[in-house]
Amino acid sequence: MISADERFAIHDLYAEYTACLDEGRLDDWLALFVEECLYRIVPRENYAANLPLSLVLCESKDMLRDRVVALQEANEYNIHTDRHLVSALRFRGRQQQCFGVEASFAVFQIDTEGVASLFAVGAYLDEIVFVDGRARFKAKTVIMDNSCVPHAISTPL
């Protein structure tokens, strides 16, 4: 159902995803999505109740681009760095060339004083396709367990 090489490529995609965010390489992060993509952050309660409201909803790569530019050039609040841990990749099957993949994550934020604290935990429910042999996100739904987030969500989860 899934080959070793596909597993490795998908693992590497998640590793690169977290590295891009934690190193502040948002343009590189953007490059991990295909043009017709979906990115959203949904509180776990809403997801469980099948309620449509998202905390963040980007329905195309252009909307993600807009978000990246805003972060790079406009936003000047909640200055911090991130550290993502991702765990337990779950391969949920494939429909033709699209893989359903889930994972658990924790994100820690480090403030300007150098203090780290837990920011978010949750799950990624993703659709992954291969483009020119490389795994890319077609859809990424971030289920945020802690709907009561300590600070504003600025950088992507």
Place this chain on the structure above:
Amino acid sequence: MISADERFAIHDLYAEYTACLDEGRLDDWLALFVEECLYRIVPRENYAANLPLSLVLCESKDMLRDRVVALQEANEYNIHTDRHLVSALRFRGRQQQCFGVEASFAVFQIDTEGVASLFAVGAYLDEIVFVDGRARFKAKTVIMDNSCVPHAISTPL
């Protein structure tokens, strides 16, 4: 000593294990154990001192079933959801068809207000067998580093 396919199957077992718990699918969680199984939670200090006292001790799958039913139908305290991170699978050798596998974990709990906090960290010291080609737990010893747990232990670690 261990093939790539066995590695993948064992990885997938841990991924499914954490997903079952974090999604509240306790019947699915139960299905990851063989009938003659052992599940226990032991404080690190007791384990290091070779003291037998466990925080939780289930010596058969029926004892685990009992626990699941209690959680599903009786318990109404410490309402929360869990998020498990598991890391650094360690393959400790095999005795015939039984694999010794260890891993590190962190469990975060999210309360009814949507606030996440660290609940437990520790290690899994497990015995894994293959049944009809699928990896299943024969024995799972949860070493809990933080013996001073913030709340009652209700859902499995």
Place this chain on the structure above:
Amino acid sequence: MISADERFAIHDLYAEYTACLDEGRLDDWLALFVEECLYRIVPRENYAANLPLSLVLCESKDMLRDRVVALQEANEYNIHTDRHLVSALRFRGRQQQCFGVEASFAVFQIDTEGVASLFAVGAYLDEIVFVDGRARFKAKTVIMDNSCVPHAISTPL
């Protein structure tokens, strides 16, 4: 560029690295480095600004040995146990027989009262070589995101 067996061996190296530290097996931890090695802990800010100051700097295995002996025989402060989570191994290419590998980590400390708390998050930027078929660290740079560490750094990260 990297074979499945090399991936597995490198994964196992990180798993063993964290297990050695979390189980207090510092001599075994030492054995994971080659003789001519580098180990350092650098605050993220210094690393980003290309400033040379390290929190810990060991430029040979003998310096690491000295540190281990100090921990085993001399130090009697900040008594605790550690729990490392490591995530998202990133294979950054190879130069001949030396692999560039990165990973993210979180370290929790458990004090003598059995209370766990977040101690450090950051990244490993490592150089790994194979000796007699086993992956070993030639250089390990620990980037510490939270330069404002809660307690003194005693045990290795």
